[in-house]
Amino acid sequence: MPIARRNGRLHIVRLKGEKSKESDEYEHVAAAYQKREAKSKSRIVALEKVVEEKTAQNKALEILAEEISTDCKWLLAHGVPLIADRIVKYDEVAKYMFKLGGAAHDSGGKDGYGEGRAAAVANKKDYHFELHKSR
Incomplete structure (x- = not known):
């Protein structure tokens, strides 16, 4: 066989060996890439689920906040006046306020309860105004 042949x-055999080696390396790189791509896709799916859950939670919290806001507005508009109305119409409070005014008037305070209150605001002791509440 001639030497050139x-x-x-030999050159062809060597090239086939190199091709086989490069093909193996390519397959390893391609497999690693596919694994990374699969991991990335699974992370994306997981993140999308988290985003959906958080969106649902935020929507639920917005609805809850809206309901609480509505309840607070209702209480301010209706509840507080209802409570005040009940207190004003409560007989015991009315009797106590009447007695309070009467006691102030009886003890020499011409302005009644207002005089005692003025003394309290001025941080002075009002010796003419003492109310003893029976229990």
Whole structure:
């Protein structure tokens, strides 16, 4: 066999070996890429689920906040006046306020309860106004 032909065959065999080695490396790189791509896709799916859950939670919290806001507005508009109305119409409070005014008037305070209150605001002791409440 001529030398050129043998060198050519050796060269072909060597090239086939290199091609096989490069093909194996390519397959390893491609497999690693596919694994990374699969991981990335699974992370994206997981993140999308988290985003959906958080969106649902935020929507629920917005609804809850709206309901609480509505309840607070109702209480301010209706509840507080209802409570005040009940207190004003409560007989015991009315009797106590009447007695309070009467006691102030009886003890020499011409302005009644207002005089005692003025003394309290001025941080002075009102010796003319003392109310003893029976229990």
